[in-house]
Amino acid sequence: MNQAALKTRTERILRDLGIDPQVIAHRTLPYFEEVSEHLLEDTETDAETGKVYRLISPAATAWHQMKQQAAADGVGIYLVSAFRSLDYQAGLIRAKQEAGIAPQTFFTSLAPPGCSEHHTGCAVDINTPGCDEVTGVFGETEAFQWLQSHAARFGFVMSFPMNNPWGFIYEPWHWCWHSNS
Numbered sequence: 001m002n003q004a005a006l007k008t009r010t011e012r013i014l015r016d017l018g019i020d021p022q023v024i025a026h027r028t029l030p031y032f033e034e035v036s037e038h039l040l041e042d043t044e045t046d047a048e049t050g051k052v053y054r055l056i057s058p059a060a061t062a063w064h065q066m067k068q069q070a071a072a073d074g075v076g077i078y079l080v081s082a083f084r085s086l087d088y089q090a091g092l093i094r095a096k097q098e099a100g101i102a103p104q105t106f107f108t109s110l111a112p113p114g115c116s117e118h119h120t121g122c123a124v125d126i127n128t129p130g131c132d133e134v135t136g137v138f139g140e141t142e143a144f145q146w147l148q149s150h151a152a153r154f155g156f157v158m159s160f161p162m163n164n165p166w167g168f169i170y171e172p173w174h175w176c177w178h179s180n181s
């Protein structure tokens with residue numbers, strides 16, 4: 001699907017959620033394909049919930065290598081999110097709606113379905129032991145410092161630095177593996 005077709009699909013999902021697509025019209029959000037299930041690999045299991053996080057194979061390999069190097073350097077990192085389907089993303093949005101939060105607000109920290117890098121199977125949300133919440137405070141951790149120095153070597157790039165052009169909040173926990181880096 002091309003960007004126009006992907007955009008149309010996102011607009012349809014937003015309407016199904018009762019959200020006027022105009023709410024993101026001023027944002028130059030990119031649209032992503034949802035990766036095929038068969039390309040995803042079980043990458044890590046959540047120690048608390050037992051949830052299995054999946055990435056495409058080369059991203060999973062890069063993640064394991066990065067995590068191993070971080071551990072060798074005395075830094076613990078673990079996944080709190082990886083691949084997310086469009087349906088799953090829509091569910092996250094429904095939860096925000098049920099909590100009474102306005103789309104203009106939650107779309108600064110949650111991408112509309114079709115606009116999340118998590119659909120590609122290349123994006124990860126990372127946390128570290130001792131960091132209670134995956135928010136801007138992750139940016140003050142030793143793990144974040146380590147990632148800033150070393151993640152690029154493994155192909156991971158922080159997608160949403162402060163004042164990013166897409167209008168997302170600063171997300172020091174969100175990194176995306178890029179095959180060409």
Ligand SMILES: [Zn+2]
Nearest residue numbers: 123124125174
């Ligand atoms: Zn993320």
